[in-house]
Amino acid sequence: MKRRTFLAAATAGLLPAAAKPSPNIVLILADDLGWSDIGCYGNRDIATPNLDRLAAQGARFTQAYAACPVCSPTRGSIMTGRYPVRTGVTDWIPGRQSDPKGPIVTPHTADQLKLEDRTIAECLKPAGYRNASVGKWHLGGDGFLPTDQGFDLNIGGNHRGSPPPSGKLGSSYFGPFDLPNLKAGPGEFITEKLSEAASSFIAQNRANPYFLYLAHYTVHIPLQAHQEDIARHRARANGRYNPIYAAMRESMDQSVGRVMEAVEKSGAADNTLLMFFSDNGGLRYEGKSPSAVTDNAPLRAGKGHLYEGGIREPLIVRYPGVAKPGTVIDAPVCSVDFLPTFAEMAGQQPGDVDGVSLLPLLRGGRLKPRPLFWHYPHYSNQGGAPGSAIREGNWKLIEFHADSRRELFNLADDPGEHRNLIRRQPKIAGQLYAKLDAWRKASGAIMPTRNPNADPAWPGFQLTGEEKPTPPE
Incomplete structure:
Protein backbone atom coordinates (compact mmCIF):
# COMPACT_ATOMS: atom_id res chain seq x y z
CA MET A 1 0.00 0.00 0.00
CA LYS A 2 1.35 3.40 -0.99
CA ARG A 3 2.08 5.79 1.86
CA ARG A 4 -0.60 8.28 0.72
CA THR A 5 -3.20 5.51 0.49
CA PHE A 6 -2.13 4.10 3.89
CA LEU A 7 -2.51 7.50 5.57
CA ALA A 8 -5.92 8.03 4.00
CA ALA A 9 -7.08 4.59 5.16
CA ALA A 10 -5.71 5.15 8.64
CA THR A 11 -7.46 8.53 8.86
CA ALA A 12 -10.73 6.92 7.81
CA GLY A 13 -10.34 4.15 10.40
CA LEU A 14 -10.35 1.41 7.76
CA LEU A 15 -7.24 -0.46 8.92
CA PRO A 16 -7.68 -3.49 11.20
CA ALA A 17 -6.85 -2.75 14.82
CA ALA A 18 -4.02 -4.71 16.42
CA ALA A 19 -5.44 -7.66 18.31
CA LYS A 20 -5.40 -7.10 22.06
CA PRO A 21 -3.50 -9.88 23.82
CA SER A 22 -5.47 -12.28 25.98
CA PRO A 23 -5.83 -10.98 29.53
CA ARG A 363 -19.49 -4.45 33.43
CA GLY A 364 -22.30 -2.95 35.47
CA GLY A 365 -25.06 -5.31 34.36
CA ARG A 366 -27.01 -8.09 36.05
CA LEU A 367 -27.25 -11.85 36.17
CA LYS A 368 -30.40 -13.85 35.66
CA PRO A 369 -31.94 -14.78 39.03
CA ARG A 370 -30.85 -18.23 40.19
CA PRO A 371 -30.67 -20.24 43.39
CA LEU A 372 -27.35 -21.16 45.02
CA PHE A 373 -26.88 -24.54 46.69
CA TRP A 374 -24.75 -26.20 49.37
CA HIS A 375 -24.48 -29.83 50.42
CA TYR A 376 -22.20 -30.62 53.33
CA PRO A 377 -23.15 -34.09 54.67
CA HIS A 378 -20.39 -34.15 57.28
CA TYR A 379 -19.63 -33.17 60.85
CA SER A 380 -16.97 -30.47 60.84
CA ASN A 381 -14.01 -30.07 63.17
CA GLN A 382 -15.47 -26.69 64.10
CA GLY A 383 -18.80 -28.01 65.43
CA GLY A 384 -20.82 -27.74 62.22
CA ALA A 385 -23.61 -30.25 61.65
CA PRO A 386 -24.29 -32.17 58.40
CA GLY A 387 -26.76 -30.31 56.23
CA SER A 388 -27.81 -28.82 52.92
CA ALA A 389 -28.85 -25.29 52.08
CA ILE A 390 -30.35 -23.16 49.35
CA ARG A 391 -30.38 -19.41 48.84
CA GLU A 392 -32.79 -17.81 46.39
CA GLY A 393 -33.28 -14.07 46.43
CA ASN A 394 -33.08 -13.01 50.06
CA TRP A 395 -34.37 -16.31 51.39
CA LYS A 396 -32.15 -19.06 52.75
CA LEU A 397 -33.23 -22.50 53.91
CA ILE A 398 -30.98 -24.94 55.80
CA GLU A 399 -31.88 -28.58 56.37
CA PHE A 400 -29.88 -30.41 59.05
CA HIS A 401 -29.54 -34.11 58.25
CA ALA A 402 -29.27 -35.64 61.72
CA ASP A 403 -32.74 -34.56 62.85
CA SER A 404 -34.32 -33.26 59.57
CA ARG A 405 -34.63 -29.84 61.21
CA ARG A 406 -35.14 -26.90 58.86
CA GLU A 407 -34.38 -23.26 59.44
CA LEU A 408 -35.52 -20.38 57.21
CA PHE A 409 -34.00 -16.90 57.20
CA ASN A 410 -34.57 -13.66 55.35
CA LEU A 411 -31.01 -12.43 54.85
CA ALA A 412 -32.07 -8.93 53.86
CA ASP A 413 -33.68 -8.36 57.25
CA ASP A 414 -31.61 -10.81 59.29
CA PRO A 415 -28.07 -11.35 57.94
CA GLY A 416 -27.07 -12.77 61.32
CA GLU A 417 -29.64 -15.60 60.95
CA HIS A 418 -31.21 -15.15 64.37
CA ARG A 419 -34.90 -15.39 63.37
CA ASN A 420 -36.08 -18.78 62.12
CA LEU A 421 -39.17 -18.05 60.02
CA ILE A 422 -39.96 -21.66 59.19
CA ARG A 423 -43.43 -21.45 60.81
CA ARG A 424 -44.27 -17.95 59.62
CA GLN A 425 -43.43 -18.65 55.99
CA PRO A 426 -44.39 -22.29 55.30
CA LYS A 427 -45.10 -21.68 51.62
CA ILE A 428 -41.68 -20.16 50.94
CA ALA A 429 -40.00 -22.88 53.00
CA GLY A 430 -41.82 -25.57 51.05
CA GLN A 431 -40.87 -24.08 47.69
CA LEU A 432 -37.23 -23.77 48.67
CA TYR A 433 -37.08 -27.30 50.05
CA ALA A 434 -38.58 -28.72 46.86
CA LYS A 435 -35.88 -27.00 44.79
CA LEU A 436 -33.14 -28.11 47.18
CA ASP A 437 -34.30 -31.71 47.14
CA ALA A 438 -34.65 -31.74 43.35
CA TRP A 439 -31.13 -30.31 42.98
CA ARG A 440 -29.66 -32.93 45.31
CA LYS A 441 -31.28 -35.74 43.34
CA ALA A 442 -30.26 -34.31 39.97
CA SER A 443 -26.69 -33.78 41.17
CA GLY A 444 -26.29 -37.24 42.66
CA ALA A 445 -25.73 -35.91 46.15
CA ILE A 446 -24.85 -38.67 48.62
CA MET A 447 -26.89 -38.38 51.78
CA PRO A 448 -26.03 -39.61 55.28
CA THR A 449 -27.78 -42.78 56.39
CA ARG A 450 -29.45 -43.63 59.68
CA ASN A 451 -27.16 -45.37 62.14
CA PRO A 452 -28.71 -48.65 63.34
CA ASN A 453 -26.35 -48.64 66.33
CA ALA A 454 -27.13 -45.08 67.40
CA ASP A 455 -27.14 -44.30 71.09
CA PRO A 456 -30.15 -42.12 72.03
CA ALA A 457 -28.03 -40.53 74.75
CA TRP A 458 -25.19 -39.62 72.38
CA PRO A 459 -23.97 -36.21 73.61
CA GLY A 460 -22.51 -35.10 70.28
CA PHE A 461 -18.84 -34.41 69.68
CA GLN A 462 -18.93 -31.66 72.35
CA LEU A 463 -16.89 -29.28 70.24
CA THR A 464 -16.68 -25.66 71.31
CA GLY A 465 -18.25 -24.28 68.16
CA GLU A 466 -21.42 -26.40 68.14
CA GLU A 467 -24.44 -24.20 67.44
CA LYS A 468 -27.78 -24.66 69.17
CA PRO A 469 -30.88 -25.02 66.96
CA THR A 470 -32.64 -21.77 66.14
CA PRO A 471 -36.17 -21.97 67.62
CA PRO A 472 -38.89 -21.20 65.08
CA GLU A 473 -40.85 -18.02 65.62
Whole structure:
Protein backbone atom coordinates (compact mmCIF):
# COMPACT_ATOMS: atom_id res chain seq x y z
CA MET A 1 0.00 0.00 0.00
CA LYS A 2 1.35 3.40 -0.99
CA ARG A 3 2.08 5.79 1.86
CA ARG A 4 -0.60 8.28 0.72
CA THR A 5 -3.20 5.51 0.49
CA PHE A 6 -2.13 4.10 3.89
CA LEU A 7 -2.51 7.50 5.57
CA ALA A 8 -5.92 8.03 4.00
CA ALA A 9 -7.08 4.59 5.16
CA ALA A 10 -5.71 5.15 8.64
CA THR A 11 -7.46 8.53 8.86
CA ALA A 12 -10.73 6.92 7.81
CA GLY A 13 -10.34 4.15 10.40
CA LEU A 14 -10.35 1.41 7.76
CA LEU A 15 -7.24 -0.46 8.92
CA PRO A 16 -7.68 -3.49 11.20
CA ALA A 17 -6.85 -2.75 14.82
CA ALA A 18 -4.02 -4.71 16.42
CA ALA A 19 -5.44 -7.66 18.31
CA LYS A 20 -5.40 -7.10 22.06
CA PRO A 21 -3.50 -9.88 23.82
CA SER A 22 -5.47 -12.28 25.98
CA PRO A 23 -5.83 -10.98 29.53
CA ASN A 24 -3.68 -12.34 32.33
CA ILE A 25 -5.54 -13.82 35.29
CA VAL A 26 -4.31 -13.79 38.89
CA LEU A 27 -6.40 -15.51 41.57
CA ILE A 28 -5.19 -15.07 45.16
CA LEU A 29 -6.92 -17.44 47.58
CA ALA A 30 -6.71 -16.99 51.33
CA ASP A 31 -7.30 -19.92 53.69
CA ASP A 32 -9.93 -19.50 56.43
CA LEU A 33 -10.15 -15.71 56.07
CA GLY A 34 -13.48 -14.38 57.32
CA TRP A 35 -15.90 -12.05 55.51
CA SER A 36 -15.26 -9.20 57.97
CA ASP A 37 -11.54 -9.80 58.52
CA ILE A 38 -10.30 -6.98 56.27
CA GLY A 39 -10.68 -3.23 56.31
CA CYS A 40 -12.85 -2.65 53.26
CA TYR A 41 -15.40 -5.11 54.74
CA GLY A 42 -15.65 -3.18 57.97
CA ASN A 43 -12.78 -4.44 60.12
CA ARG A 44 -11.26 -1.68 62.25
CA ASP A 45 -8.73 -3.67 64.28
CA ILE A 46 -6.01 -4.08 61.68
CA ALA A 47 -4.93 -2.23 58.56
CA THR A 48 -5.22 -3.98 55.19
CA PRO A 49 -4.17 -1.13 52.89
CA ASN A 50 -3.37 -3.29 49.87
CA LEU A 51 -6.67 -5.14 49.85
CA ASP A 52 -8.48 -1.87 50.46
CA ARG A 53 -6.61 -0.32 47.52
CA LEU A 54 -7.47 -3.31 45.34
CA ALA A 55 -11.16 -2.82 46.18
CA ALA A 56 -10.93 0.91 45.45
CA GLN A 57 -9.43 0.12 42.05
CA GLY A 58 -12.02 -2.50 41.17
CA ALA A 59 -15.17 -4.20 42.43
CA ARG A 60 -16.02 -5.47 45.91
CA PHE A 61 -18.69 -8.17 46.21
CA THR A 62 -20.75 -8.11 49.41
CA GLN A 63 -22.55 -11.45 48.97
CA ALA A 64 -19.97 -13.82 47.53
CA TYR A 65 -20.04 -17.44 48.67
CA ALA A 66 -17.74 -20.42 48.92
CA ALA A 67 -19.38 -23.60 47.66
CA CYS A 68 -18.62 -25.30 50.99
CA PRO A 69 -17.82 -24.23 54.56
CA VAL A 70 -14.47 -26.09 54.48
CA CYS A 71 -11.46 -25.94 52.20
CA SER A 72 -10.98 -28.85 49.76
CA PRO A 73 -14.54 -28.83 48.36
CA THR A 74 -14.42 -25.09 47.68
CA ARG A 75 -11.04 -25.43 46.01
CA GLY A 76 -12.46 -28.17 43.80
CA SER A 77 -15.42 -25.95 42.92
CA ILE A 78 -13.06 -23.13 41.94
CA MET A 79 -10.96 -25.41 39.76
CA THR A 80 -13.92 -27.03 37.95
CA GLY A 81 -16.84 -24.59 38.11
CA ARG A 82 -18.89 -27.42 39.63
CA TYR A 83 -20.55 -27.84 43.00
CA PRO A 84 -18.76 -30.25 45.37
CA VAL A 85 -21.53 -32.83 45.00
CA ARG A 86 -20.41 -33.27 41.39
CA THR A 87 -16.67 -33.49 42.04
CA GLY A 88 -17.14 -35.94 44.94
CA VAL A 89 -14.90 -33.82 47.18
CA THR A 90 -17.48 -32.83 49.77
CA ASP A 91 -15.28 -32.49 52.87
CA TRP A 92 -11.71 -31.46 53.60
CA ILE A 93 -9.41 -34.26 52.51
CA PRO A 94 -9.34 -36.85 54.10
CA GLY A 95 -12.37 -35.69 56.15
CA ARG A 96 -13.85 -36.30 59.58
CA GLN A 97 -15.52 -39.59 60.39
CA SER A 98 -18.94 -39.83 62.02
CA ASP A 99 -19.21 -41.18 65.55
CA PRO A 100 -20.22 -44.88 65.76
CA LYS A 101 -22.82 -43.90 68.39
CA GLY A 102 -24.17 -40.88 66.55
CA PRO A 103 -27.60 -40.70 64.86
CA ILE A 104 -26.28 -40.84 61.27
CA VAL A 105 -23.43 -42.29 59.27
CA THR A 106 -21.87 -39.64 57.07
CA PRO A 107 -20.45 -40.48 53.62
CA HIS A 108 -16.73 -40.46 52.87
CA THR A 109 -15.36 -37.66 50.76
CA ALA A 110 -13.27 -38.36 47.66
CA ASP A 111 -9.55 -38.27 48.39
CA GLN A 112 -8.67 -36.26 45.29
CA LEU A 113 -10.08 -34.22 42.45
CA LYS A 114 -10.73 -36.60 39.56
CA LEU A 115 -8.38 -36.29 36.59
CA GLU A 116 -11.35 -36.26 34.22
CA ASP A 117 -12.68 -33.08 35.88
CA ARG A 118 -11.71 -30.18 33.60
CA THR A 119 -9.84 -27.50 35.53
CA ILE A 120 -9.33 -23.80 34.90
CA ALA A 121 -5.80 -24.58 33.71
CA GLU A 122 -7.08 -27.14 31.20
CA CYS A 123 -9.73 -24.69 30.03
CA LEU A 124 -7.21 -21.91 29.41
CA LYS A 125 -4.35 -23.96 27.93
CA PRO A 126 -5.83 -24.08 24.37
CA ALA A 127 -5.84 -20.26 24.39
CA GLY A 128 -2.08 -20.22 24.92
CA TYR A 129 -2.04 -19.63 28.67
CA ARG A 130 0.87 -20.63 30.87
CA ASN A 131 -0.57 -21.87 34.17
CA ALA A 132 1.07 -21.85 37.59
CA SER A 133 -0.24 -23.14 40.92
CA VAL A 134 1.69 -21.56 43.78
CA GLY A 135 0.90 -22.66 47.33
CA LYS A 136 -1.67 -24.92 48.93
CA TRP A 137 -3.27 -27.55 46.68
CA HIS A 138 -5.04 -30.06 48.99
CA LEU A 139 -6.88 -31.77 46.12
CA GLY A 140 -4.82 -34.95 45.98
CA GLY A 141 -1.27 -36.22 46.22
CA ASP A 142 1.00 -37.98 43.74
CA GLY A 143 -0.78 -38.45 40.43
CA PHE A 144 -3.32 -35.75 41.29
CA LEU A 145 -1.10 -32.71 41.77
CA PRO A 146 -1.49 -29.42 39.85
CA THR A 147 0.82 -30.62 37.06
CA ASP A 148 -1.51 -33.61 36.62
CA GLN A 149 -4.45 -31.21 36.27
CA GLY A 150 -3.28 -28.89 33.49
CA PHE A 151 -0.82 -26.63 35.31
CA ASP A 152 2.62 -26.09 33.81
CA LEU A 153 4.15 -25.34 37.18
CA ASN A 154 3.52 -26.42 40.75
CA ILE A 155 5.30 -24.51 43.49
CA GLY A 156 4.57 -25.68 47.01
CA GLY A 157 1.43 -27.73 46.39
CA ASN A 158 0.88 -31.25 47.74
CA HIS A 159 -1.77 -33.34 49.50
CA ARG A 160 -1.55 -31.42 52.77
CA GLY A 161 -4.06 -28.84 53.94
CA SER A 162 -1.85 -27.23 56.58
CA PRO A 163 1.58 -25.62 56.39
CA PRO A 164 4.38 -28.18 56.02
CA PRO A 165 6.26 -29.84 58.88
CA SER A 166 9.43 -27.98 59.80
CA GLY A 167 12.31 -30.16 60.90
CA LYS A 168 11.18 -32.17 63.89
CA LEU A 169 8.32 -29.77 64.53
CA GLY A 170 4.75 -30.17 63.43
CA SER A 171 3.02 -27.95 60.90
CA SER A 172 4.79 -24.58 60.77
CA TYR A 173 4.85 -21.38 58.73
CA PHE A 174 8.60 -21.13 59.30
CA GLY A 175 11.38 -23.14 57.68
CA PRO A 176 13.21 -25.29 57.22
CA PHE A 177 10.83 -27.14 54.92
CA ASP A 178 10.94 -28.82 51.53
CA LEU A 179 7.91 -28.61 49.24
CA PRO A 180 7.63 -29.23 45.50
CA ASN A 181 9.88 -26.62 43.85
CA LEU A 182 10.00 -24.63 47.09
CA LYS A 183 12.60 -24.96 49.81
CA ALA A 184 13.07 -22.73 52.83
CA GLY A 185 15.90 -22.33 55.27
CA PRO A 186 15.58 -21.90 59.03
CA GLY A 187 13.23 -19.07 59.96
CA GLU A 188 12.02 -18.33 56.43
CA PHE A 189 8.30 -17.50 56.33
CA ILE A 190 6.16 -19.49 53.89
CA THR A 191 3.77 -16.62 53.12
CA GLU A 192 6.71 -14.53 51.96
CA LYS A 193 8.26 -17.42 50.02
CA LEU A 194 5.03 -17.98 48.11
CA SER A 195 4.72 -14.26 47.37
CA GLU A 196 8.27 -14.25 46.05
CA ALA A 197 7.56 -17.24 43.79
CA ALA A 198 4.35 -15.68 42.47
CA SER A 199 6.07 -12.37 41.74
CA SER A 200 8.88 -14.16 39.94
CA PHE A 201 6.39 -16.06 37.76
CA ILE A 202 4.69 -12.79 36.78
CA ALA A 203 8.02 -11.19 35.85
CA GLN A 204 9.05 -14.20 33.76
CA ASN A 205 5.82 -14.41 31.75
CA ARG A 206 5.43 -10.99 30.21
CA ALA A 207 5.38 -12.39 26.67
CA ASN A 208 2.43 -14.75 27.06
CA PRO A 209 -0.94 -14.76 28.80
CA TYR A 210 -0.87 -16.57 32.11
CA PHE A 211 -3.10 -17.87 34.87
CA LEU A 212 -1.55 -17.60 38.32
CA TYR A 213 -3.31 -19.41 41.15
CA LEU A 214 -1.68 -18.18 44.38
CA ALA A 215 -3.24 -20.24 47.17
CA HIS A 216 -1.91 -19.20 50.56
CA TYR A 217 -1.85 -21.31 53.70
CA THR A 218 -2.45 -18.26 55.84
CA VAL A 219 -4.55 -17.64 57.92
CA HIS A 220 -5.09 -21.36 58.61
CA ILE A 221 -3.95 -22.72 61.98
CA PRO A 222 -1.39 -23.06 63.52
CA LEU A 223 -1.45 -19.36 64.33
CA GLN A 224 2.08 -18.13 63.62
CA ALA A 225 3.64 -14.89 62.45
CA HIS A 226 6.79 -12.80 62.90
CA GLN A 227 7.35 -12.11 66.59
CA GLU A 228 7.77 -8.35 66.12
CA ASP A 229 4.37 -8.15 64.42
CA ILE A 230 2.73 -10.19 67.16
CA ALA A 231 4.29 -8.01 69.85
CA ARG A 232 3.04 -4.85 68.15
CA HIS A 233 -0.54 -6.15 68.21
CA ARG A 234 -0.31 -7.48 71.76
CA ALA A 235 0.55 -3.96 72.87
CA ARG A 236 -2.74 -2.57 71.58
CA ALA A 237 -5.21 -5.47 71.25
CA ASN A 238 -6.63 -5.14 74.80
CA GLY A 239 -8.55 -8.37 74.31
CA ARG A 240 -10.47 -7.06 71.30
CA TYR A 241 -8.85 -9.46 68.86
CA ASN A 242 -6.24 -12.20 68.57
CA PRO A 243 -2.84 -10.51 68.03
CA ILE A 244 -1.29 -13.49 66.21
CA TYR A 245 -4.25 -13.76 63.84
CA ALA A 246 -4.03 -10.01 63.20
CA ALA A 247 -0.35 -10.34 62.28
CA MET A 248 -1.20 -13.18 59.90
CA ARG A 249 -3.83 -11.05 58.20
CA GLU A 250 -1.27 -8.32 57.75
CA SER A 251 1.13 -10.77 56.13
CA MET A 252 -1.65 -11.75 53.74
CA ASP A 253 -2.28 -8.11 52.87
CA GLN A 254 1.43 -7.55 52.30
CA SER A 255 1.46 -10.49 49.91
CA VAL A 256 -1.39 -8.96 47.93
CA GLY A 257 0.58 -5.72 47.75
CA ARG A 258 3.65 -7.52 46.49
CA VAL A 259 1.67 -9.28 43.73
CA MET A 260 0.02 -5.99 42.74
CA GLU A 261 3.47 -4.43 42.47
CA ALA A 262 4.73 -7.31 40.32
CA VAL A 263 1.78 -6.96 37.96
CA GLU A 264 2.33 -3.22 37.67
CA LYS A 265 6.08 -3.64 37.06
CA SER A 266 5.37 -6.17 34.31
CA GLY A 267 3.66 -3.43 32.31
CA ALA A 268 0.49 -5.49 31.88
CA ALA A 269 -1.66 -4.18 34.74
CA ASP A 270 -4.24 -2.77 32.33
CA ASN A 271 -4.71 -6.24 30.83
CA THR A 272 -4.70 -8.30 34.02
CA LEU A 273 -7.62 -9.45 36.13
CA LEU A 274 -6.61 -9.73 39.79
CA MET A 275 -9.07 -11.56 42.05
CA PHE A 276 -8.94 -12.11 45.82
CA PHE A 277 -11.13 -14.67 47.64
CA SER A 278 -11.20 -17.02 50.64
CA ASP A 279 -12.01 -20.73 50.63
CA ASN A 280 -14.43 -20.68 53.58
CA GLY A 281 -15.49 -18.50 56.47
CA GLY A 282 -13.27 -17.37 59.30
CA LEU A 283 -12.45 -19.93 61.99
CA ARG A 284 -14.28 -19.29 65.25
CA TYR A 285 -13.28 -22.38 67.25
CA GLU A 286 -11.25 -25.44 66.31
CA GLY A 287 -12.13 -28.69 68.05
CA LYS A 288 -12.55 -28.27 71.80
CA SER A 289 -10.39 -25.18 72.05
CA PRO A 290 -11.99 -22.51 74.25
CA SER A 291 -10.16 -19.70 72.45
CA ALA A 292 -11.86 -17.92 69.56
CA VAL A 293 -9.67 -17.21 66.54
CA THR A 294 -11.83 -14.60 64.83
CA ASP A 295 -15.35 -13.16 64.90
CA ASN A 296 -17.40 -13.04 61.70
CA ALA A 297 -20.02 -10.69 63.15
CA PRO A 298 -22.53 -9.60 62.07
CA LEU A 299 -22.61 -13.00 60.38
CA ARG A 300 -23.35 -16.14 62.38
CA ALA A 301 -20.86 -18.91 63.22
CA GLY A 302 -17.83 -19.58 61.01
CA LYS A 303 -15.80 -22.23 59.25
CA GLY A 304 -17.49 -25.62 59.14
CA HIS A 305 -21.02 -24.19 59.39
CA LEU A 306 -23.67 -23.59 56.74
CA TYR A 307 -24.61 -20.34 58.44
CA GLU A 308 -23.39 -17.18 56.69
CA GLY A 309 -20.20 -16.92 58.74
CA GLY A 310 -19.07 -20.24 57.31
CA ILE A 311 -19.71 -19.61 53.62
CA ARG A 312 -19.86 -15.86 52.86
CA GLU A 313 -16.46 -14.59 51.74
CA PRO A 314 -14.62 -11.42 50.77
CA LEU A 315 -14.37 -11.23 46.96
CA ILE A 316 -12.48 -8.40 45.29
CA VAL A 317 -11.89 -8.13 41.54
CA ARG A 318 -9.74 -5.58 39.76
CA TYR A 319 -10.14 -5.68 35.97
CA PRO A 320 -9.15 -2.36 34.37
CA GLY A 321 -11.43 -1.19 31.58
CA VAL A 322 -14.16 -3.62 32.68
CA ALA A 323 -14.84 -3.16 36.40
CA LYS A 324 -15.33 0.49 37.30
CA PRO A 325 -13.13 1.54 40.25
CA GLY A 326 -14.97 1.59 43.57
CA THR A 327 -17.84 -0.61 42.38
CA VAL A 328 -19.82 -2.46 45.05
CA ILE A 329 -21.76 -5.51 43.83
CA ASP A 330 -24.51 -6.93 46.03
CA ALA A 331 -25.60 -9.80 43.75
CA PRO A 332 -25.12 -13.29 45.30
CA VAL A 333 -22.30 -15.13 43.51
CA CYS A 334 -20.37 -18.33 44.19
CA SER A 335 -16.96 -19.92 43.72
CA VAL A 336 -18.40 -22.08 40.91
CA ASP A 337 -18.60 -18.85 38.87
CA PHE A 338 -14.85 -18.33 38.56
CA LEU A 339 -14.11 -20.84 35.79
CA PRO A 340 -16.93 -19.55 33.53
CA THR A 341 -15.66 -16.00 34.09
CA PHE A 342 -12.09 -16.86 33.15
CA ALA A 343 -13.25 -18.95 30.19
CA GLU A 344 -15.21 -16.03 28.73
CA MET A 345 -12.21 -13.74 29.22
CA ALA A 346 -10.03 -16.14 27.23
CA GLY A 347 -12.62 -16.82 24.53
CA GLN A 348 -13.06 -20.45 25.62
CA GLN A 349 -16.15 -22.53 26.31
CA PRO A 350 -16.64 -23.29 30.02
CA GLY A 351 -18.00 -26.77 29.40
CA ASP A 352 -20.32 -28.58 31.80
CA VAL A 353 -20.32 -26.25 34.79
CA ASP A 354 -22.75 -25.09 37.47
CA GLY A 355 -21.57 -21.49 37.57
CA VAL A 356 -22.01 -18.49 35.31
CA SER A 357 -19.65 -15.76 34.12
CA LEU A 358 -19.38 -12.73 36.39
CA LEU A 359 -18.35 -10.42 33.56
CA PRO A 360 -21.87 -8.97 33.18
CA LEU A 361 -21.74 -7.86 36.83
CA LEU A 362 -18.25 -6.43 36.43
CA ARG A 363 -19.49 -4.45 33.43
CA GLY A 364 -22.30 -2.95 35.47
CA GLY A 365 -25.06 -5.31 34.36
CA ARG A 366 -27.01 -8.09 36.05
CA LEU A 367 -27.25 -11.85 36.17
CA LYS A 368 -30.40 -13.85 35.66
CA PRO A 369 -31.94 -14.78 39.03
CA ARG A 370 -30.85 -18.23 40.19
CA PRO A 371 -30.67 -20.24 43.39
CA LEU A 372 -27.35 -21.16 45.02
CA PHE A 373 -26.88 -24.54 46.69
CA TRP A 374 -24.75 -26.20 49.37
CA HIS A 375 -24.48 -29.83 50.42
CA TYR A 376 -22.20 -30.62 53.33
CA PRO A 377 -23.15 -34.09 54.67
CA HIS A 378 -20.39 -34.15 57.28
CA TYR A 379 -19.63 -33.17 60.85
CA SER A 380 -16.97 -30.47 60.84
CA ASN A 381 -14.01 -30.07 63.17
CA GLN A 382 -15.47 -26.69 64.10
CA GLY A 383 -18.80 -28.01 65.43
CA GLY A 384 -20.82 -27.74 62.22
CA ALA A 385 -23.61 -30.25 61.65
CA PRO A 386 -24.29 -32.17 58.40
CA GLY A 387 -26.76 -30.31 56.23
CA SER A 388 -27.81 -28.82 52.92
CA ALA A 389 -28.85 -25.29 52.08
CA ILE A 390 -30.35 -23.16 49.35
CA ARG A 391 -30.38 -19.41 48.84
CA GLU A 392 -32.79 -17.81 46.39
CA GLY A 393 -33.28 -14.07 46.43
CA ASN A 394 -33.08 -13.01 50.06
CA TRP A 395 -34.37 -16.31 51.39
CA LYS A 396 -32.15 -19.06 52.75
CA LEU A 397 -33.23 -22.50 53.91
CA ILE A 398 -30.98 -24.94 55.80
CA GLU A 399 -31.88 -28.58 56.37
CA PHE A 400 -29.88 -30.41 59.05
CA HIS A 401 -29.54 -34.11 58.25
CA ALA A 402 -29.27 -35.64 61.72
CA ASP A 403 -32.74 -34.56 62.85
CA SER A 404 -34.32 -33.26 59.57
CA ARG A 405 -34.63 -29.84 61.21
CA ARG A 406 -35.14 -26.90 58.86
CA GLU A 407 -34.38 -23.26 59.44
CA LEU A 408 -35.52 -20.38 57.21
CA PHE A 409 -34.00 -16.90 57.20
CA ASN A 410 -34.57 -13.66 55.35
CA LEU A 411 -31.01 -12.43 54.85
CA ALA A 412 -32.07 -8.93 53.86
CA ASP A 413 -33.68 -8.36 57.25
CA ASP A 414 -31.61 -10.81 59.29
CA PRO A 415 -28.07 -11.35 57.94
CA GLY A 416 -27.07 -12.77 61.32
CA GLU A 417 -29.64 -15.60 60.95
CA HIS A 418 -31.21 -15.15 64.37
CA ARG A 419 -34.90 -15.39 63.37
CA ASN A 420 -36.08 -18.78 62.12
CA LEU A 421 -39.17 -18.05 60.02
CA ILE A 422 -39.96 -21.66 59.19
CA ARG A 423 -43.43 -21.45 60.81
CA ARG A 424 -44.27 -17.95 59.62
CA GLN A 425 -43.43 -18.65 55.99
CA PRO A 426 -44.39 -22.29 55.30
CA LYS A 427 -45.10 -21.68 51.62
CA ILE A 428 -41.68 -20.16 50.94
CA ALA A 429 -40.00 -22.88 53.00
CA GLY A 430 -41.82 -25.57 51.05
CA GLN A 431 -40.87 -24.08 47.69
CA LEU A 432 -37.23 -23.77 48.67
CA TYR A 433 -37.08 -27.30 50.05
CA ALA A 434 -38.58 -28.72 46.86
CA LYS A 435 -35.88 -27.00 44.79
CA LEU A 436 -33.14 -28.11 47.18
CA ASP A 437 -34.30 -31.71 47.14
CA ALA A 438 -34.65 -31.74 43.35
CA TRP A 439 -31.13 -30.31 42.98
CA ARG A 440 -29.66 -32.93 45.31
CA LYS A 441 -31.28 -35.74 43.34
CA ALA A 442 -30.26 -34.31 39.97
CA SER A 443 -26.69 -33.78 41.17
CA GLY A 444 -26.29 -37.24 42.66
CA ALA A 445 -25.73 -35.91 46.15
CA ILE A 446 -24.85 -38.67 48.62
CA MET A 447 -26.89 -38.38 51.78
CA PRO A 448 -26.03 -39.61 55.28
CA THR A 449 -27.78 -42.78 56.39
CA ARG A 450 -29.45 -43.63 59.68
CA ASN A 451 -27.16 -45.37 62.14
CA PRO A 452 -28.71 -48.65 63.34
CA ASN A 453 -26.35 -48.64 66.33
CA ALA A 454 -27.13 -45.08 67.40
CA ASP A 455 -27.14 -44.30 71.09
CA PRO A 456 -30.15 -42.12 72.03
CA ALA A 457 -28.03 -40.53 74.75
CA TRP A 458 -25.19 -39.62 72.38
CA PRO A 459 -23.97 -36.21 73.61
CA GLY A 460 -22.51 -35.10 70.28
CA PHE A 461 -18.84 -34.41 69.68
CA GLN A 462 -18.93 -31.66 72.35
CA LEU A 463 -16.89 -29.28 70.24
CA THR A 464 -16.68 -25.66 71.31
CA GLY A 465 -18.25 -24.28 68.16
CA GLU A 466 -21.42 -26.40 68.14
CA GLU A 467 -24.44 -24.20 67.44
CA LYS A 468 -27.78 -24.66 69.17
CA PRO A 469 -30.88 -25.02 66.96
CA THR A 470 -32.64 -21.77 66.14
CA PRO A 471 -36.17 -21.97 67.62
CA PRO A 472 -38.89 -21.20 65.08
CA GLU A 473 -40.85 -18.02 65.62
